[in-house]
Amino acid sequence: MRRNAVLQGLTFAASLCIALPALSQDSGTLKKIKDSASATMGVRESSGGLSFTIGDGKFAGFHVELCQRILADVQKQLGLAKLDIKYQPVTSQNRIPLTQNGTVDIECGSTTNNAARQKDVAFAVTTYVEEVRIAVKASSGITSIAQLNGKNVATTTGTTSVQLLRKHERAAGVDFKEVFGKDHADSFLLLESGRADAFVMDGQILAGNIAKSKNPADFRIVGEVLAVEPIAIMLRKDDPAFKKAADDSLKALIKSGEMAKIYDKWFMQPIPPANKPIGLPASEATKAAWASPNDKPAEDYAKK
Amino acid sequence: MSTWDWQVFCKDTIDGEIVPRCFGGAGDITYLDWLLSAWGWTLSVSLLALLVALAFGSLMGILRTTPHRGLVLLGNAWTELFRNIPLLVQIFLWYHVVPALIPPLRGVPSFILVVLGLGLFTSARVSEQVKAGIQSLPRGQRMAGLALGFTLPQTYRHVILPMAFRIVIPPLTSEAMNIVKNSAVAFAVSISELTLFALQAQEETARGIEIYLAVTGLYFISAFAINRAFHFVEQRVRVPGMIGGGH
Numbered sequence: 001m002r003r004n005a006v007l008q009g010l011t012f013a014a015s016l017c018i019a020l021p022a023l024s025q026d027s028g029t030l031k032k033i034k035d036s037a038s039a040t041m042g043v044r045e046s047s048g049g050l051s052f053t054i055g056d057g058k059f060a061g062f063h064v065e066l067c068q069r070i071l072a073d074v075q076k077q078l079g080l081a082k083l084d085i086k087y088q089p090v091t092s093q094n095r096i097p098l099t100q101n102g103t104v105d106i107e108c109g110s111t112t113n114n115a116a117r118q119k120d121v122a123f124a125v126t127t128y129v130e131e132v133r134i135a136v137k138a139s140s141g142i143t144s145i146a147q148l149n150g151k152n153v154a155t156t157t158g159t160t161s162v163q164l165l166r167k168h169e170r171a172a173g174v175d176f177k178e179v180f181g182k183d184h185a186d187s188f189l190l191l192e193s194g195r196a197d198a199f200v201m202d203g204q205i206l207a208g209n210i211a212k213s214k215n216p217a218d219f220r221i222v223g224e225v226l227a228v229e230p231i232a233i234m235l236r237k238d239d240p241a242f243k244k245a246a247d248d249s250l251k252a253l254i255k256s257g258e259m260a261k262i263y264d265k266w267f268m269q270p271i272p273p274a275n276k277p278i279g280l281p282a283s284e285a286t287k288a289a290w291a292s293p294n295d296k297p298a299e300d301y302a303k304k
Numbered sequence: 305m306s307t308w309d310w311q312v313f314c315k316d317t318i319d320g321e322i323v324p325r326c327f328g329g330a331g332d333i334t335y336l337d338w339l340l341s342a343w344g345w346t347l348s349v350s351l352l353a354l355l356v357a358l359a360f361g362s363l364m365g366i367l368r369t370t371p372h373r374g375l376v377l378l379g380n381a382w383t384e385l386f387r388n389i390p391l392l393v394q395i396f397l398w399y400h401v402v403p404a405l406i407p408p409l410r411g412v413p414s415f416i417l418v419v420l421g422l423g424l425f426t427s428a429r430v431s432e433q434v435k436a437g438i439q440s441l442p443r444g445q446r447m448a449g450l451a452l453g454f455t456l457p458q459t460y461r462h463v464i465l466p467m468a469f470r471i472v473i474p475p476l477t478s479e480a481m482n483i484v485k486n487s488a489v490a491f492a493v494s495i496s497e498l499t500l501f502a503l504q505a506q507e508e509t510a511r512g513i514e515i516y517l518a519v520t521g522l523y524f525i526s527a528f529a530i531n532r533a534f535h536f537v538e539q540r541v542r543v544p545g546m547i548g549g550g551h
Contacts, residue, residue, distance in 0.1 A: 092507060116510045158503040167318055180494040193400060
């Protein structure tokens, strides 16, 4: 009897694991939004100008605003009188599982669209192309990665930049010591306090941290672009109707010129909480992504 | 999500190709190599911090039971200082604040700082236990030692401490196991230990469940090995019939 109970428990647990993803696939996000008259947006606490908290459980940023536009269009399309938008903070670690299991309907953070992730989730058309750069102290005289030989280079644990640095270290024959910050603010502190000579990270995060620092003039973003990564809004996989709705509203924003205006609002104008601008004009790569909307993974950018 | 992919540990950390036999060589590093090196860092931080904790903790615990008010005050102040500040805050103080105040400390590797930080934090807890162990002995023991003509240090060395340490081995075992688990804070100051490995490798490989399971297993093995080692010591030093050592 006891054995039976254990078996039953196991089967129940197993069936839960199988049933949950199946459920989300059968119904589709649009139906879910229509039935519940609500949608859950995955947001980041601190992803530069893309997605960040302004306190009080409120979130803002370039991707957050784009998602609000998408959901407004979805509301119109479904003919809902009222759509309740919930904000769910996510992290690099849990954003994919939470999108898969239906906790989050649309993730509006700073997720790189790459081939490995495309096996688990889908992405809307690329709205922002990130360039990985090097930030140094202006007084250091460093202008390229080759000059980092024997220096301490900071980057943030749990980001793709760590792997990128490793690749460059071997390819270029440069030998530097990696220092890992536990988050971006911590990594920037390493650069500021002199524990690290350079901070390698996404350009907009570097620009944002420099803008917020005590003396922005002390820091400079230098050197070659180490990598180019398409950043996109993340959706559940195998839900073509919802992906089409998202893509269509983004394409409409690009066509009307709204996209460039929204970009300008978050990256060139002063933003909360410090009311300072990030000061990062749209890169050529970002403009190219807007000119021909696509959801190509990062691997396709690397081939160029 | 439902299928396992343990091959992830055989992947090269640079190109993501699966390496035969799982171990890299000639400058190539697989995730398995990295996992083992991370385990090494976790063990090094934990064991060295344990030494620091036992040395300072015992000393401060003993001072707190001496008849000299100054020494008692020193021991109490030490214990309260390190016990009442959160561990992560202490690690950041050692890493960011102390070197800013004392410039020569800038050159000290973060490994040493984290060993000190974790060791001193735990020393406060060890001090509390050693004190409790000493105070659990009847007062007559100390008086008898002094009456026999032992000096105070001799009384501690030959009468009090042999019994007190035997009594506190079980709580010290917990403390030693806690150090292994607390060593995870070292990731915050760039020590490439198991937690940093887990955070980074799961991001690179997108196989978080396998990575976290392996790391959890290694933490368990490490803490349990310490448990067994202390248990062995407890058995070896047991004196039948003595307080706390018998039964």
